[in-house]
Structures are given as structure tokens and as C-alpha cells.
Amino acid sequence: MTQNSVNPATGNDVSKGTATQMAKKLRLQYEADVGVFFAEIAKLPLDDLCKVLFELPSHIFEEAFSRIPHKKMATALSYLTSDDLTDFLQRVKQYDQHYAKSTYRLLAPDEQAEVTQLSQFPADQAGAYMQVEMLTAELTNTLSDVKQKVCTFRQEEPDSPIFKLFVLDAAQHLVAVLHFTDLLLFDDTDTMQEIMARAVVHHHKPLSVHTTTPIEKVIQLFEEYELSVIAVLNDEQQLQGRIVFENIYDLIRMQEQNQALKMAGASQDAEEESLGSARKARLHWLFINLAALLCAVFVVNIYKETIEHIVALAVLMPIVAALGGNVGNQAVTVTVRKIALGQIDWKNAFPVIKQEVMMGTINGMIMGAIVSVITFLWFQQALLGLVIAMAIMLNLAVAGLIGSMIPLLIKKLGGDPAIASPLLLTTATDAIGFFVFLALAEWILI
């Protein structure tokens, strides 16, 4: 551990980084020689074991934990903070309920209580992300008491970083959140009460969340207030635990990736739950896609006779539709991002829509020119080349228009702009692409 140590002061910085790197090394070993892999796992120090296992991909994780005796696992688990311990056991439970239960029974009573407490919160609530380890002081504590607490905390929870000191009243209500630089200037005999009275410290309620606060709201607070840690309270306003910023890194990533899944017509919750629910969530969007597709197909059906005359139209019509889909999707993605960043909304969207239409038109002229040359060389019909060039330019301009308008409209109507935009877009560009191309063809060529 000393070798890779990052921060000479807090043990925490060290171990996580090392765990990630050890896990990477072990993964390569797993692929090269499973025997060596298990030998290495067996040799891992107890205080690193669970952290390293947790960083392994699912299929290796499953194999690795199941070979570790319950007793050894219980000891290794006790080196984790309460939130990580709960996470670890919940992950194990997904693969082997029996193993999780047997290991749980071997934990110390206070650890069992923590796991029971923390695992009661659903994954979308603040309580599920808090850890109960934290440094607290009461108003009557002296600075000297606090120093003693710091030493004890460091020894008992070497992996739990200390960010702030939570000051509580006699009924465990949160009174203040102090930074340690606040304490540097006081004497050992000063009580927290005195320090708060004399320091340049505001006396109103410090920021906190409730155990049932939606985790989305917690993430927002961390970002808006640039927090490193936040207190989590219960119904009686008593301090239950804290959420630290290292969880927020992961949560922000998840939030953004969830956005990507939504745009593709999948759902993160369903994907993580089971194969069946993932499939059903996706099927849902296929139905909507089909309903929309029937509109596009209806357009083609109108021009059935035109296609019968000039079958090259059937050959070429996917190009017009697909290029429109591509341009429209670019506009959708850029607009969804701008909405998410708070840069635009319905009222000030005009410049963005104008930009997208312009880009669609210019790129439409370029692509139209190229495709018309290809069409002419292929089918030897100058007019067909003209028709497809015009159709592509028109469809790409319209794709820019609706690609930027769809997310804005959905947002305006109170929906999630990511969730159905690409789907609605593709159908629209399909239908409009087919219509423009076939209508122009009928008008000019027949």
C-alpha cells in the first residue's frame, strides 16, 4: 500500500486507486491463466480483497467471490465502509443468495444493523447512497475531545475520508457543518458551542437532504453548490449518514448513460433488472416505432403506380430516407444536449433551429449533387438525377428543422426530450423523404 500511496494523510485515496489497478492486472491474469488468478486472489491482503473484487467485471466477480470461505469474506467485508459493504453484499446476492446470507450472519452485530438499515432504501433515494461512518461532535464537546475523535476515527475507519465535522445538539439534530480549518485557530478547551459563537460562522441551518430525497436532486445539489459531502437526515431531522462526492462521479456517469439508453429506446432500470424486463421495455418502443412506420409506408403506398413505372425509385428511395435520418439525428442529439445544458428552451430556440436548417440545406445540396451524379451514371437518366438531388436537399433541410424542433416540443409539453426524439425523428424523415422523392418523381418524370 505504501508503494502506491497517493495522499500521505488519508488512507482512502490510496486503496481505491490501487484496487482499480490490481483488478486490471488480475483480469489479465484471469484470461492468461485461471490458476494463477485464483492463487493471486487468495494472496490478497484482507483489507484490499473486497475492494479489488468489486472492480472485477461481473463474470469474473461471480467466480472469484464464490471460492472465498464465508468467514474470510466476512472479515474482509469489515474493512469496507457501510455503503460499500451493503453494495457488495447486494451484488453477491444477485448471484448467490445463500452465500450472501451466510456471510451476513458472520458479520459483527453493528455491521449487520448497518446493512439492514442501508439496504432498505430503494436505489433512487438518498438513503441508498449514504455511509453511516462520519465524524460528529456535540455542542458540549471541546476541541480537545474532537481531536481525540479524529484519532479514533482514523484508526477505526482508515478508509473513510474526513471532509467536514458534523456538529449535533443533544437530540442528534444537525446544527452545523464545520471545515477543519475552522478549528485550527481555537484552543483545546473551547467547546463547539463557543467556537460557533466566536468563529465567522453563520448560524442558520446547514444544507442537508432527507433519506428519501430523490438521488437526482442530491446530484443537482452537489453540482450547484460544489459540495464535497452532504448530511442525510431522517424524519426527526436527526443525522443518519453522509453522502460523499466520490459517489457523485459514478452517479453523474450513470445519469448521462441513462440518457443515451433512453434515446435508443431502452431503459437503464429494465436493463439492469432482468433479461425479460429489458426485452419488454425495448419491445414497447418497437410497437411505437411500428405505428409510426405505418405512416411512412402509407406514403409509399400512394405512389405505388409511380414505382411500378420506374422501379429505380424503389432502389433509390432508401438513400433519401436514410440521409434524412442521419442529419435529423445529428440535430436531435445536439439539441437534446443543449437543452440538458440549459442553453436553450422553446422561447429562444429560433437561432438553433435556423442553424440546423441551414446546415441541413448546405449538406443536402452537397449530398444531393453527389447522389445525382451517381444516379445519372448508374441509370443514365438526367431527370432522375435532378429529382433525387432536389429530394435529398429538401429532406435534409426538413430533417434539420424537425430534428431540432422535436426535442424542444417534447420538453415544452413536459416530457423528457431524450426519450422518444430519435424514434419520432426517423419516422418523420422516412415519411417526408419518401413523399418528397416520390411526389417529385411523379410530377417530373411521369
Add this chain to the structure above:
Amino acid sequence: MTQNSVNPATGNDVSKGTATQMAKKLRLQYEADVGVFFAEIAKLPLDDLCKVLFELPSHIFEEAFSRIPHKKMATALSYLTSDDLTDFLQRVKQYDQHYAKSTYRLLAPDEQAEVTQLSQFPADQAGAYMQVEMLTAELTNTLSDVKQKVCTFRQEEPDSPIFKLFVLDAAQHLVAVLHFTDLLLFDDTDTMQEIMARAVVHHHKPLSVHTTTPIEKVIQLFEEYELSVIAVLNDEQQLQGRIVFENIYDLIRMQEQNQALKMAGASQDAEEESLGSARKARLHWLFINLAALLCAVFVVNIYKETIEHIVALAVLMPIVAALGGNVGNQAVTVTVRKIALGQIDWKNAFPVIKQEVMMGTINGMIMGAIVSVITFLWFQQALLGLVIAMAIMLNLAVAGLIGSMIPLLIKKLGGDPAIASPLLLTTATDAIGFFVFLALAEWILI
């Protein structure tokens, strides 16, 4: 400021949150009554002004700053930390070079020097994200000196949070990064040198990055080591500044959103640079899309005569292709996410690929059945219904297969799995969908 204060200790937490909320309120005012908006802006306290302006969307930002006299702006800017000050001026420069220059000239000489230093780093390097404000101590400093430094720092930089103490040797080399809880237990007369010798502190080099370290690498270190702050050094290993975790929240979001843009064939850098470069970056992908589309069209061309016989095929073929594209895109997005989370790679991908093929097959059977009923009711041809049902089932199974394989293959070949996956996928599902449908039709119906 006192009213909304979050953390009684560090001023920083307070101001950012309030700024976001003030900006939200101002934005509504801008839409309701521009006159009131400008009156409110004029009334903002100088230490909040720039923070609030920075949170406004682009079009309001542009109008708002240009009405503020240069001198007032220069004073307001001096309340920002060096990194925010540089960002602010660079953003202003995008709209009004002259305004930025005139304001820059009115800054204090040390602020000018900081802006010049920080704006020299390109946006993908650590140097561009560091702030020069930080608390440092030399080895010969006593704890009493440090306490004095804390007081001065707090006064001079009320908005710059103190996370750790950077200890330097006489040549400004970084020797240690101390947490303030490390200092609580020592006497005022102890020097840093003595504290480091006696404390449970490791004596090797603390973690740091170079000013030219890629920002991607910095984000990775923050996440792996769960850092709150990291030191930034120059070629001579001297401390230049620090990067704090609040920047990392934004950077992670940007990184993930960039992934979404890449998947749609757009580029974050190009989008943010200028309209022309955004359009060109997008055109690039339209070319590749066209090249791929020609393959799909080539397939349709083979079955030209079959279409001439049964024009309903031309009407229905977009359904087969589009449903395949939808299923394939769900598989691509889920797989890209699993790769990004490090859950799978080429060697252990089999279960994931199997899952996607199974989901595609089952959903394909369901959609195929529905579409065949619609087809039968519409065209009154039982065999045509059978053909489209088979084609949809086959195409959706194949879409699951290639949708999960494409990102894995690109990753295996050393590419970015996000960047071209949806594009390659759509063309493949188009081509295969057309082929399966038209080939089956020729075989069964003709």
C-alpha cells in the same frame, strides 16, 4: 449571501448555489420583461455578478455582459478564482473581442498574468482546468505560520475552498499533500518538516499531474483515487496550481455527452467551435453513411424485377429495415455502455451477444406476427404476410447479433466503440433487411 449560506465554513459552497438560482430567476425575468432584467443585473452585488452571468444561457449572456461598463466588469471579475476568471474572459471573447481586451487591460497586473498563464493551455490539457489560488506551506513553516496563512487565504480568496495543504521545499517542489486533520494534533511551534517526520505520514511523492497531462487522464485519476483535489506541476516539478473536484463533475458530464454526439456522427469540439466546422464534421459522416447506403441500395437493385412484379414489396420493405435498425441500435447502445463500464470485452462477450440475439429473435417473432396480420389485411395475400413475418424475425435476430458485435469489434481493433457503431449498424440492418425480405419474396412468391 448569508441568507442562502450552505456551509457555515467555506464561502464557496454558498455563492455557486445562489448564483445558479439567481440565474434561473433572471432568465424568467428576461423573458417576462427585459427592462426589469437589466435593472436586476445592474443591482447585483459585485462579488456575485460574474458568477450569475456565467450561469445564463448564451444569448442572454451576450446581451447582459455588453451593457456592463468595462471598469465595473474588471472589479467584478476580481472576485472570481483564476480559472473562472480565465474562462469568463474567454467566453466573452467569443462574442466581443474588443470588450474582452478592454476589460483585460483594467485587471490588476497579477490577475493579467494569471489569465495569460492559464489561457495558454489547450482545452484538453490539465493546465486549462487548474486554479492558481491554493494554500501552500514550506517545510520550514511552523503550524502557527500555517494558521496565519489560512486566515489570510480565507480573507483574500473567500470563494476558493481549502481542501488540502500543499507542502513545498525551498525550490517549490511538491513534497506532501496534508489534510487539516493531520495538523490538529500538533503544537504551534512544530514545523512542517517535524510534523511530517512525526505524523503517520508516508514520505514518498504525492500524486500529481503535469500541466500538459491530458484532461481525460486527470478525470480518470479523480475517479480511481476518489480525489477532492490534485496538484499540477510544471517541467521542473514545481507546483503551478491545483484542479478541484467541482470541475470534474462538469468534465464527466461533458465526456458522456460527447459520447452521445459521437454516436450521432457529430463532434463536441466541432460543435463548439463554429457553425462551419460543425457542419463539416457532420458532412464527413454523411459521406460515410452514403458509401454504406450504396451497398444497401445495391441489394435492392438485384431484386428490381421482383419489385416490378410485386410493388407491395417496395411499400413494405422500409418496415423490415427500420425495425432492424431500431433493435440493432438498442443492442449497440447497451453494448457501448457495457464496454464503457468495463463490464465486457471481446473475450467474455459471448453471453451478451447471445442475450441480444435472443431478445432480437423473440421481439422479432412478436413484431413479425403483428406486421404479417397487418399485411394480410391490407394486401389480402397470405404468402406475403408469411414472407414479411420471416424477414422481420430474421432481420431482428441478426440486428441483435451485429448490434452487439460491432462495438466490440471496433474496440478490439483499437477504435472508439461509440464513434461509428450506429452508422455501420443501420447500413447493415438496411442491407440485410432488404436482402432477406426480397430474397424470401422472390423464392416464395415468384
